[in-house]
Amino acid sequence: MxxxxxxxxxxxxxxxxxxxxxxxxxxxxxxxxxxxxxxxxxxxxxxxxxxxxxxxxxxxxxxxxxxxxxxxxxxxxxxxxxxxxxxxxxxxxxxxxxxxxxxxxxxxxxxxxxxxxxxxxxxxxxxxxxxxxxxxxxxxxxxxxxxxxxxxxxxxxxxxxxxxxxxPAPVPIPAEQCRATLAVVRAPGTLVADECGYVRVSVRNDGTETWPAGQLLNVGNHWYRDDIAVRWDDGRASVPCPLAPGESGEVTLQVTAPSAGGDYQLGVDVVQEHVAWWSDRGTRIVRHPVTVEASTAPPPPRPEAPGAAEQVAPAPKVSGxxxxxxxxxxxxxxxxxxxxxxxxxxxxxxxxxxxxxxxxxxxxxxxxxxxxx
Ligand SMILES: C[S@@+](CC[C@H](N)C(=O)[O-])C[C@H]1O[C@@H](n2cnc3c(N)ncnc32)[C@H](O)[C@@H]1O
CATH class of the missing domain: 3.40.50.150 (Vaccinia Virus protein VP39)
Incomplete structure (x- = not known):
């Protein structure tokens, strides 16, 4: 492509x-x-x-x-x-x-x-x-x-x-300032496999200093099943900065459901890109249950003749x-x-x-x- x-x-x-x-x-x-x-x-x-x-x-x-x-x-x-x-x-x-x-x-x-x-x-x-x-x-x-x-x-x-x-290269936010309270404001309870959904998240600065603008501070999500992270790194949305201590901002995260059906937990965290996920620094990941329904789309056609495998065009990958x-x-x-x-x-x-x-x-x-x- x-x-x-x-x-x-x-x-x-x-x-x-x-x-x-x-x-x-x-x-x-x-x-x-x-x-x-x-x-x-x-x-x-x-x-x-x-x-x-x-x-x-x-x-x-x-x-x-x-x-x-x-x-x-x-x-x-x-x-x-x-x-x-x-x-x-x-x-x-x-x-x-x-x-x-x-x-x-x-x-x-x-x-x-x-x-x-x-x-x-x-x-x-x-x-x-x-x-x-x-x-x-x-x-x-x-x-x-x-x-x-x-x-x-x-x-x-x-x-x-x-x-x-x-x-511009980010300046790491000091570890003791990486304190946030996350809450899911609105999120789908059900998605079809591989479907995109939109999750509204609020994030509050629980530190003692303002989070500055321009420091690659995002809200991001992972997918868990039975407490195991089955998909790391999915959606991203910028935290509205500067954000003073005690202040909250809201973001809308576009997430993509896992490819297999089942009961999942969508985990939302804060990340300063290239620096740290804040759950590693004491912020609690907020989790939201999502049921993923198996897709009813037909499987891709099987190649029939020898050599046909090379001719089957891969489904276009939409990267967001x-x-x-x-x-x-x-x-x-x-x-x-x-x-x-x-x-x-x-x-x-x-x-x-x-x-x-x-x-x-x-x-x-x-x-x-x-x-x-
Ligand atoms: C974020 S939207 C902005 C739409 C509009 N400019 C506005 O401000 O409301 C970006 C738009 O650019 C279009 N776009 C992306 N690549 C393009 C291209 N190569 N030629 C023309 N349009 C393109 C997308 O389809 C989309 O509609």
């Missing part, structure tokens, strides 16, 4: 299971009234993005492209400011939801794109926007998409996008949402080489506390790719 196919398969699955959670993981499931709140976050985000252009005397208008549009959260918000919007996404399941949500008729359209290229002619759009998308795309591909964004934007047009750079960064020096250097002016690279929190991430404000010039002899 190519990198792009892997990305598409992951997002196709996320879009068909819980597209709203997949877009904004920290905001829970977005059912009912929360759906309106979900789209309101898009309007706020777009207003803030466009203000970065307006403050420099540029009035957004014309045709905007929303790269990695998901269910249309930013596309619809953009339509309140520009003439037409095209949302582009690799996952049909996300776009199906976006089309259903569209209150703007022909002014907002959605395009499914499974290619490394963007499906627009050179210099044909005025603005490209992309938020919390490039962070999920491996660098070799995201760099290509950046080049494509420049190609399709007319000289004088703009790019507004977020891209994480790197993860991944995070990637491209060093900010590289992003700025590439854009300049392509004839753009980087008006700003603002430190940004969209990738969570653990990443050094930037929001780029870019004016596109005459597209050129200069290679030193």
């Amino acid at each position: 190519t990198e792009l196919e892997a990305v598409r398969t992951t997002w196709e699955q996320l879009g068909s299971t819980n597209p709203y959670w997949a877009v904004l993981t920290e905001n829970d499931f977005h059912e009912g009234e929360a759906r309106a709140e979900f789209f309101a976050t898009g309007r706020t985000e777009v207003r803030e993005m466009l203000r970065l252009l307006e403050d420099r005397g540029h009035r957004p208008g014309g045709h905007a492209v929303d790269f990695g549009c998901g269910v249309g959260r930013l596309s619809f918000a953009l339509a309140e400011h520009v003439d037409e919007v095209t949302g582009v996404d690799v996952a049909r399941s996300m776009l199906d939801e976006a089309v259903t949500n569209n209150p703007f008729g022909d002014r907002v359209r959605f395009v499914h794109n499974e290619s490394h290229d963007l499906p627009f002619p050179d210099d044909s759009v005025d603005l490209v926007v992309s938020s919390i998308t490039l962070q999920h795309i491996p660098p070799s591909l995201s760099i290509r998409y950046l080049m494509e964004m420049v190609r399709i934007t007319r000289p004088g047009g703009h790019l507004l996008f977020q891209q994480p750079s790197h993860i 949402m991944q995070m990637h960064g491209v060093r900010t020096e590289l992003v700025c250097g590439l854009l300049r080489q392509l004839g753009c002016t980087v008006l700003d690279a603002l430190p940004d929190r969209r990738a969570g506390d653990n990443w050094a991430s930037y929001f780029y404000v870019v004016e596109v010039g005459e597209y050129r790719l200069e290679v030193d002899p």
Whole structure:
């Protein structure tokens, strides 16, 4: 499977299971009234993005492209400011939801794109926007998409996008501060084998010092059966830091049920990545019972003829949402080489506390790719 196919398969699955959670993981499931709140976050985000252009005397208008549009959260918000919007996404399941949500008729359209290229002619759009998308795309591909964004934007047009750079090395939290009380707020009691579920967990700082931001502090889970850990390391969600002593935060963890049916315990712990699981430092793992029902999906076909084994394609492995960064020096250097002016690279929190991430404000010039002899 190519990198792009892997990305598409992951997002196709996320879009068909819980597209709203997949877009904004920290905001829970977005059912009912929360759906309106979900789209309101898009309007706020777009207003803030466009203000970065307006403050420099540029009035957004014309045709905007929303790269990695998901269910249309930013596309619809953009339509309140520009003439037409095209949302582009690799996952049909996300776009199906976006089309259903569209209150703007022909002014907002959605395009499914499974290619490394963007499906627009050179210099044909005025603005490209992309938020919390490039962070999920491996660098070799995201760099290509950046080049494509420049190609399709007319000289004088703009790019507004977020891209994480790197993860600064964590400073270990002292062992005596690794004290937390965990509680399961909401979790499924039953899952089908290999099914994804969502677990809402609260975590309280029982130490005497604030847990600082940017130190790779996560909630993670394991699966136990008869008190034996049968699957170590499953889901992860960032603890909302800074978190002062006595303060609590909540996170939503995406977990994947074990492959065999049976009665399990889902164990939730805190981990500072590359440093320690906090159950090794005195924090109690919280356990929640989950019954896993055996899957009724048919087993894969047995090869019949000699040699057929090699021809049986393995089921695509969906590895879940991944995070990637491209060093900010590289992003700025590439854009300049392509004839753009980087008006700003603002430190940004969209990738969570653990990443050094930037929001780029870019004016596109005459597209050129200069290679030193
Ligand atoms: C976290 S969601 C963000 C959606 C939207 N930008 C927002 O902020 O509401 C990331 C989206 O990027 C899409 N995506 C991932 N890789 C992509 C690619 N190579 N081309 C286009 N879309 C992609 C996913 O399908 C998903 O809809």
